[in-house]
Amino acid sequence: TQLLEQSPQFLSIQEGENLTVYCNSSSVFSSLQWYRQEPGEGPVLLVTVVTGGEVKKLKRLTFQFGDARKDSSLHITAAQPGDTGLYLCAGDDSYQLIWGAGTKLIIKP
Amino acid sequence: NAGVMQNPRHLVRRRGQEARLRCSPMKGHSHVYWYRQLPEEGLKFMVYLQKENIIDESGMPKERFSAEFPKEGPSILRIQQVVRGDSAAYFCASSPGQLNNEKLFFGSGTQLSVL
Numbered sequence: 662t663q664l665l666e667q668s669p670q671f672l673s674i675q676e677g678e679n680l681t682v683y684c685n686s687s688s689v690f691s692s693l694q695w696y697r698q699e700p701g702e703g704p705v706l707l708v709t710v711v712t713g714g715e716v717k718k719l720k721r722l723t724f725q726f727g728d729a730r731k732d733s734s735l736h737i738t739a740a741q742p743g744d745t746g747l748y749l750c751a752g753d754d755s756y757q758l759i760w761g762a763g764t765k766l767i768i769k770p
Numbered sequence: 771n772a773g774v775m776q777n778p779r780h781l782v783r784r785r786g787q788e789a790r791l792r793c794s795p796m797k798g799h800s801h802v803y804w805y806r807q808l809p810e811e812g813l814k815f816m817v818y819l820q821k822e823n824i825i826d827e828s829g830m831p832k833e834r835f836s837a838e839f840p841k842e843g844p845s846i847l848r849i850q851q852v853v854r855g856d857s858a859a860y861f862c863a864s865s866p867g868q869l870n871n872e873k874l875f876f877g878s879g880t881q882l883s884v885l
Contacts (some may be wrong), residue, residue, distance in 0.1 A: 665812075694874075703774075703861050703876030704813070749812055757826070758874070760812035
């Protein structure tokens, strides 16, 4: 059974700080997606990483896919209150997505 | 171009009643996925459908749960004789083709509460 573990489960920091959250698996995925979910809403896709070692930037968010395509990280620079939300990673397993349990991020003004 | 539409947003049922959750995919999307999410957890795959066909229902309980995606109209997730453990957020997602490398679009979900 493929599993994705996300850490930390919960993170609360002050506005302006930097942070990194992780998504780890013992399995190889053909691609990995990061989503952000706000309360009462569905997940919204942020980025898809496909190639081992790939780095993608989305404004202050930097996503990295591990060389072996088993793990990924999301780094946020100078976090803002608007970054608050649940960050989910999901691995592509044929036509299913295998989901991590998420990192709940709170950015305090 | 409207996104994935789910209704109702909130559904309250008493134990033993039936729950019907509807999902209209994005225009031009013929692939629909249903997921379930418990508080503080990730999404759990339930079922994958194309028009008039169930492709994979391996994540859906064999009893009481059923899903359909008719030629015309929305996809329906039906839960018969609901129990308290069915309380969860149910999300529908759609894509234009099979999932590989396709972007998945999610609806806002239906929050089911069983009293």
